[in-house]
Amino acid sequence: MNLHDYATLLTDALARNETIVLACTCTIRYSGRAESFLGLGDRIVLIKNDKAILVHQPMGNAPINYMKPETTHSIVFENGKLLLKSKNTPMKEYLDITIERVHFLNSQRLEDGQTIIVAGTEEDMSNMLYNNPDLIEEGFRPVSQEEQTVYGFIDVFGTDKAGTLTIVECKRYCADLSAVTQLRRYVEKVMVSKGISKVRGILAAPKITENAKIMLEDWGFEFKSIKPPKYLEEFDKKQRTLEGF
Amino acid sequence: MNLHDYATLLTDALARNETIVLACTCTIRYSGRAESFLGLGDRIVLIKNDKAILVHQPMGNAPINYMKPETTHSIVFENGKLLLKSKNTPMKEYLDITIERVHFLNSQRLEDGQTIIVAGTEEDMSNMLYNNPDLIEEGFRPVSQEEQTVYGFIDVFGTDKAGTLTIVECKRYCADLSAVTQLRRYVEKVMVSKGISKVRGILAAPKITENAKIMLEDWGFEFKSIKPPKYLEEFDKKQRTLEGF
DNA sequence: GGGGAGAGATGCCGC
DNA sequence: GCGGCATTTCTCCCC
Numbered sequence: 001m002n003l004h005d006y007a008t009l010l011t012d013a014l015a016r017n018e019t020i021v022l023a024c025t026c027t028i029r030y031s032g033r034a035e036s037f038l039g040l041g042d043r044i045v046l047i048k049n050d051k052a053i054l055v056h057q058p059m060g061n062a063p064i065n066y067m068k069p070e071t072t073h074s075i076v077f078e079n080g081k082l083l084l085k086s087k088n089t090p091m092k093e094y095l096d097i098t099i100e101r102v103h104f105l106n107s108q109r110l111e112d113g114q115t116i117i118v119a120g121t122e123e124d125m126s127n128m129l130y131n132n133p134d135l136i137e138e139g140f141r142p143v144s145q146e147e148q149t150v151y152g153f154i155d156v157f158g159t160d161k162a163g164t165l166t167i168v169e170c171k172r173y174c175a176d177l178s179a180v181t182q183l184r185r186y187v188e189k190v191m192v193s194k195g196i197s198k199v200r201g202i203l204a205a206p207k208i209t210e211n212a213k214i215m216l217e218d219w220g221f222e223f224k225s226i227k228p229p230k231y232l233e234e235f236d237k238k239q240r241t242l243e244g245f
Numbered sequence: 246m247n248l249h250d251y252a253t254l255l256t257d258a259l260a261r262n263e264t265i266v267l268a269c270t271c272t273i274r275y276s277g278r279a280e281s282f283l284g285l286g287d288r289i290v291l292i293k294n295d296k297a298i299l300v301h302q303p304m305g306n307a308p309i310n311y312m313k314p315e316t317t318h319s320i321v322f323e324n325g326k327l328l329l330k331s332k333n334t335p336m337k338e339y340l341d342i343t344i345e346r347v348h349f350l351n352s353q354r355l356e357d358g359q360t361i362i363v364a365g366t367e368e369d370m371s372n373m374l375y376n377n378p379d380l381i382e383e384g385f386r387p388v389s390q391e392e393q394t395v396y397g398f399i400d401v402f403g404t405d406k407a408g409t410l411t412i413v414e415c416k417r418y419c420a421d422l423s424a425v426t427q428l429r430r431y432v433e434k435v436m437v438s439k440g441i442s443k444v445r446g447i448l449a450a451p452k453i454t455e456n457a458k459i460m461l462e463d464w465g466f467e468f469k470s471i472k473p474p475k476y477l478e479e480f481d482k483k484q485r486t487l488e489g490f
Numbered sequence: 491g492g493g494g495a496g497a498g499a500t501g502c503c504g505c
Numbered sequence: 506g507c508g509g510c511a512t513t514t515c516t517c518c519c520c
Contacts, residue, residue: 067513103355120498121498398510
């Protein structure tokens with residue numbers, strides 16, 4: 001099969017909105033939000049039902065080039081090479097793949113209506129704290145979640161045992177400097193908008209970097225070590241325990 | 246070809262460190278930094294030379310599940326189904342793909358030693374400002390790039406016409422609230438460490454959000470509209486112009 | 491569509 | 506490995 005035949009196959013597959021997988025030797029040029037060029041090498045090109053395109057090198061996690069869904073693709077045979085020209089006009093983005101050799105091509109209709117279920121997110125953590133406020137400290141009473149301010153959204157907002165307004169910012173990972181500045185922004189905003197001088201700030205995360213800890217304490221805020229809940233993990237443990245009997 | 250045959254092909258391909266592309270109907274369970282479950286549907290599974298694994302649904306930009314390079318994969322035939330078990334022990338991550346049907350499978354040795362060249366990054370922007378300080382303002386004299394502080398790295402650091410210390414933070418995209426807090430952090434740090442009360446802060450970006458603008462001005466900082474350079478684009482324009490003659 | 495913030499963010503570089 | 510930070514970040518949600 002020559003490049004000309006592949007051009008026909010690709011054009012037909014695109015017309016039928018099939019999922020296309022192509023392994024080829026190519027060079028790639030991208031122009032849009034940035035500019036990039038990638039010299040000759042072997043890559044996997046994936047064009048999805050929704051016309052999203054991804055290019056993967058044989059190593060590494062992330063795609064080396066890509067374009068969003070709703071991109072238009074056209075196939076041109078030029079100077080003995082196959083040109084896959086992808087264009088996203090609204091975003092002013094262009095991707096040109098110059099294909100010298102096709103290693104394999106597969107296209108077919110794939111169906112998948114499933115949506116992934118994820119547990120252990122920051123939102124799960126925020127819910128857990130809202131429903132189990134003692135995890136923050138005894139006497140903490142949450143008032144609202146996702147409280148909106150001009151300077152941002154507050155994860156959990158409430159009062160402590162003494163009635164002092166308290167802002168809790170959750171991070172599912174190790175809290176860093178930007179987590180502290182985020183909390184600081186919320187606390188300052190609430191102090192100004194409510195006209196009060198005493199507002200507590202608590203950063204809830206599994207751990208915190210050393211510099212973030214220093215900055216947190218400089219600002220009179222507190223750190224509370226809390227892990228995000230992993231519901232599916234808990235579910236699995238129960239399942240396994242039950243299976244054991 | 247039945248699932249048993251595919252099991253053999255997959256095992257062999259893994260042993261040979263080939264790049265594997267598999268289209269299949271499957272369910273997926275992930276456990277690691279979080280937990281996830283994805284019900285039965287058609288997906289593309291990609292296992293790379295370096296043992297990174299990516300799972301793509303037929304639509305959407307991002308992989309629905311993935312694991313980093315250096316993951317170990319094993320194939321098990323169980324209850325009439327094919328189980329692809331991926332494990333990253335150091336990271337305590339697990340991915341189980343239960344395959345009910347294989348639509349196609351391809352594996353082969355792909356070679357690619359190329360590294361992508363990208364232009365238009367924040368670093369390019371920082372370099373441009375360092376080499377063309379008048380873009381910031383007349384009389385600005387840069388002293389260093391990537392100046393290190395305990396609270397972070399300063400993009401461009403210098404003095405203005407009046408000799409006042411000036412910190413420039415670059416953003417290649419629309420500057421937001423966190424860009425302002427980042428600049429604020431640097432300015433405060435420099436004021437404390439150098440023991441001076443007057444330090445200018447300039448945010449250089451193509452544009453800025455309305456709230457970020459307000460916060461910036463509240464803090465006495467300035468915004469300078471500057472676009473990141475796209476060298477390849479410029480190169481292309483020259484090429485095209487030359488070709489025109 | 492803009493703005494704000496999370497993500498299983500990822501990846502890079504520096505210490 | 507940790508830390509700080511950019512990313513063609515992407516994606517979601519809300520106004």
